[in-house]
Amino acid sequence: xxxxxxxxxxxxxxxxxxxxxxxxxxxxxxxxxxxxxxxxxxxxxxxxxxxxxxxxxxxxxxxxxxxxxxxxxxxxxxxxxxxxxxxxxxxxxxxxxxxxxxxxxxxxxxxxxxxxxxxxxxxxxxxxxxxxxxxxxxxxxxxxxxxxxxxxxxxxxxxxxxxxxxxxxxxxxxxxxxxxxxxxxxxxxxxxxxxxxxxxxxxxxxxxxxxxxxxxxxxxxxxx
Amino acid sequence: xxxxxxxxxxxxxxxxxxxxxxxxxxxxxxxxxxxxxxxxxxxxxxxxxxxxxxxxxxxxxxxxxxxxxxxxxxxxxxxxxxxxxxxxxxxxxxxxxxxxxxxxxxxxxxxxxxxxxxxxxxxxxxxxxxxxxxxxxxxxxxxxxxxxxxxxxxxxxxxxxxxxxxxxxxxxxxxxxxxxxxxxxxxxxxxxxxxxxxxxxxxxxxxxxxxxxxxxxxxxxxxxxxxxxxxxxxxxxxxxxxxxxxxxxxxxxx
Amino acid sequence: xxxxxxxxxxxxxxxxxxxxxxxxxxxxxxxxxxxxxxxxxxxxxxxxxxxxxxxxxxxxxxxxxxxxxxxxxxxxxxxxxxxxxxxxxxxxxxxxxxxxxxxxxxxxxxxxxxxxxxxxxxxxxxxxxxxxxxxxxxxxxxxxxxxxxxxxxxxxxxxxxxxxxxxxxxxxxxxxxxxxxxxxxxxxxxxxxxxxxxxxxxxxxxx
Numbered sequence: 001x002x003x004x005x006x007x008x009x010x011x012x013x014x015x016x017x018x019x020x021x022x023x024x025x026x027x028x029x030x031x032x033x034x035x036x037x038x039x040x041x042x043x044x045x046x047x048x049x050x051x052x053x054x055x056x057x058x059x060x061x062x063x064x065x066x067x068x069x070x071x072x073x074x075x076x077x078x079x080x081x082x083x084x085x086x087x088x089x090x091x092x093x094x095x096x097x098x099x100x101x102x103x104x105x106x107x108x109x110x111x112x113x114x115x116x117x118x119x120x121x122x123x124x125x126x127x128x129x130x131x132x133x134x135x136x137x138x139x140x141x142x143x144x145x146x147x148x149x150x151x152x153x154x155x156x157x158x159x160x161x162x163x164x165x166x167x168x169x170x171x172x173x174x175x176x177x178x179x180x181x182x183x184x185x186x187x188x189x190x191x192x193x194x195x196x197x198x199x200x201x202x203x204x205x206x207x208x209x210x211x212x213x214x215x216x217x218x219x220x221x222x223x224x
Numbered sequence: 225x226x227x228x229x230x231x232x233x234x235x236x237x238x239x240x241x242x243x244x245x246x247x248x249x250x251x252x253x254x255x256x257x258x259x260x261x262x263x264x265x266x267x268x269x270x271x272x273x274x275x276x277x278x279x280x281x282x283x284x285x286x287x288x289x290x291x292x293x294x295x296x297x298x299x300x301x302x303x304x305x306x307x308x309x310x311x312x313x314x315x316x317x318x319x320x321x322x323x324x325x326x327x328x329x330x331x332x333x334x335x336x337x338x339x340x341x342x343x344x345x346x347x348x349x350x351x352x353x354x355x356x357x358x359x360x361x362x363x364x365x366x367x368x369x370x371x372x373x374x375x376x377x378x379x380x381x382x383x384x385x386x387x388x389x390x391x392x393x394x395x396x397x398x399x400x401x402x403x404x405x406x407x408x409x410x411x412x413x414x415x416x417x418x419x420x421x422x423x424x425x426x427x428x429x430x431x432x433x434x435x436x437x438x439x440x441x442x443x444x445x446x447x448x449x450x451x452x453x454x455x456x457x458x459x460x461x462x463x464x465x466x467x468x469x470x471x472x473x474x475x476x477x478x
Numbered sequence: 479x480x481x482x483x484x485x486x487x488x489x490x491x492x493x494x495x496x497x498x499x500x501x502x503x504x505x506x507x508x509x510x511x512x513x514x515x516x517x518x519x520x521x522x523x524x525x526x527x528x529x530x531x532x533x534x535x536x537x538x539x540x541x542x543x544x545x546x547x548x549x550x551x552x553x554x555x556x557x558x559x560x561x562x563x564x565x566x567x568x569x570x571x572x573x574x575x576x577x578x579x580x581x582x583x584x585x586x587x588x589x590x591x592x593x594x595x596x597x598x599x600x601x602x603x604x605x606x607x608x609x610x611x612x613x614x615x616x617x618x619x620x621x622x623x624x625x626x627x628x629x630x631x632x633x634x635x636x637x638x639x640x641x642x643x644x645x646x647x648x649x650x651x652x653x654x655x656x657x658x659x660x661x662x663x664x665x666x667x668x669x670x671x672x673x674x675x676x677x678x679x680x681x682x683x684x685x
Contacts, residue, residue, distance in 0.1 A: 175404055179410075
């Protein structure tokens with residue numbers, strides 16, 4: 001009855017499940033690409049304008065894609081009773097929940113990193129900022145999953161939780177959006193971005209340590 | 225608990241019992257209203273009549289007597305909400321849950337007032353109704369946080385569960401508010417350069433400061449009044465099956 | 479032979495209010511190793527609510543549930559209990575074996591290996607079948623296998639006979655008798671009459 005065995009079993013289980021339901025991985029990714037394609041259509045394909053707002057576009061789209069993917073985090077477990085079994089385990093629920101969040105990030109957050117360079121090229125971002133873009137996505141998207149997990153845990157029991165979820169979660173995404181998109185923008189102008197990256201790292205660690213607690217508390221409340 | 229005198233503990237225990245709270249606040253209410261009217265009268269007289277016009281902004285600065293206390297209250301109430309929510313979560317005190325959720329609409333209103341007055345003040349100062357000023361942006365996000373709390377409470381049918389959800393959300397929010405505030409301020413200085421944010425400059429003249437503090441006190445008392453009224457209604461609704469509510473209703477009928 | 483420790487699950491002054499309706503009030507019981515508690519009552523009489531209170535999912539509006547004298551949240555209760563609710567709690571995209579592996583990872587290994595448990599519930603040979611290919615009765619038996627592979631004392635079963643045929647019902651009755659003989663205890667709700675021989679059955683009738 002070791003905690004690490006349970007933790008990795010949960011991650012493994014969710015990864016296997018994601019592999020067997022591939023649409024769930026693909027959907028947020030397609031959404032991410034699609035939204036970014038819409039921007040040039042909406043504001044006109046002026047290279048300078050697009051280049052100037054590219055970091056913002058990419059990050060806002062990543063935010064929305066992360067938010068849309070959240071529902072799948074606990075939904076199926078809630079519906080088929082697996083969530084009850086996980087919470088009844090003698091292991092601390094917050095650790096098991098953290099396992100679920102990590103698995104969820106691996107299947108929904110990590111793929112964004114893979115397509116991001118392509119989209120950066122679409123929007124004409126300077127080469128030297130693409131590395132920083134990837135770094136901010138690597139540091140920022142786990143935070144989105146961790147914070148989003150709290151919101152989705154609060155609303156998973158509701159029949160129409162979708163709209164309220166965005167109201168709960170998006171304001172909390174503001175700091176990540178600000179520091180990440182700013183870092184990308186600064187890197188494009190060749191300025192140092194250590195401060196932003198350091199802040200993102202500390203936000204990530206804070207979220208890793210703090211977010212699982214309210215998430216597991218909220219889940220216990222939701223299965224009531 | 226050891227450091228708190230016995231009488232204080234007893235006072236809180238009594239206050240936390242719903243019938244006692246209901247009866248006590250009924251007696252308290254007229255006094256609160258009198259204090260509120262007195263403070264508001266004094267504050268407005270001092271602010272609008274006695275205080276001299278600003279040498280730069282003329283009379284338009286006087287909106288700070290509404291704007292600044294509202295902005296203070298908007299933050300203060302969120303903290304109260306989170307603390308009350310945490311007390312409700314940990315010690316299962318019904319009254320704390322009720323205080324938490326009753327605070328949310330009041331706090332949201334103050335936030336809204338702070339936003340509107342800020343933009344009204346901005347029109348003559350900046351020439352537009354809205355500028356992405358750090359403080360206004362923070363207030364806007366705070367408003368969203370309040371609306372999230374209110375929306376979540378409304379969406380969950382079982383109100384005991386809803387109170388727990390709200391408490392968790394408010395605690396998460398209160399941890400995030402400083403981070404959000406700091407990030408917005410940082411964003412603002414990078415993108416805008418320093419704006420003419422004179423609204424709550426610390427070097428304010430005493431004749432302007434005293435009315436401001438009076439108004440802040442008045443708003444606090446107003447919050448207490450609104451909170452108590454909402455809490456009483458919420459309490460009646462939740463306890464509608466309990467004996468004390470039934471007897472009270474019967475007594476009032478006669 | 480080692481002496482089996484005696485466990486007890488006690489409810490004191492339990493009450494539950496749902497949507498302005500008092501489902502039950504002042505409910506008390508004490509269950510010891512080897513005993514079965516059968517909850518009876520109409521639909522909506524609070525059977526499931528009581529079970530969920532005993533699982534710790536729901537807080538009673540008053541009263542306490544005690545495991546060996548301690549409140550369930552401050553004790554080893556969750557390591558000693560297993561619950562099967564209305565929902566089977568198995569993932570339909572995983573195979574039978576994978577589902578049981580997860581349950582095993584979340585708990586402590588018990589009397590039976592996965593293979594033994596599967597043959598006990600007549601699911602041998604289904605290891606690699608996806609759960610979505612199973613019938614409702616087979617899924618039910620799969621969730622019962624979960625009780626066998628983990629070590630636990632309290633079984634909480636919500637309508638365990640649903641969607642089972644005669645054979646399946648007899649199977650559960652045998653498993654329950656065995657569990658009680660091994661010093662376990664069971665709380666269940668059921669519409670069916672259960673036949674448990676040589677087991678001490680307490681009944682609570684909720685109205």
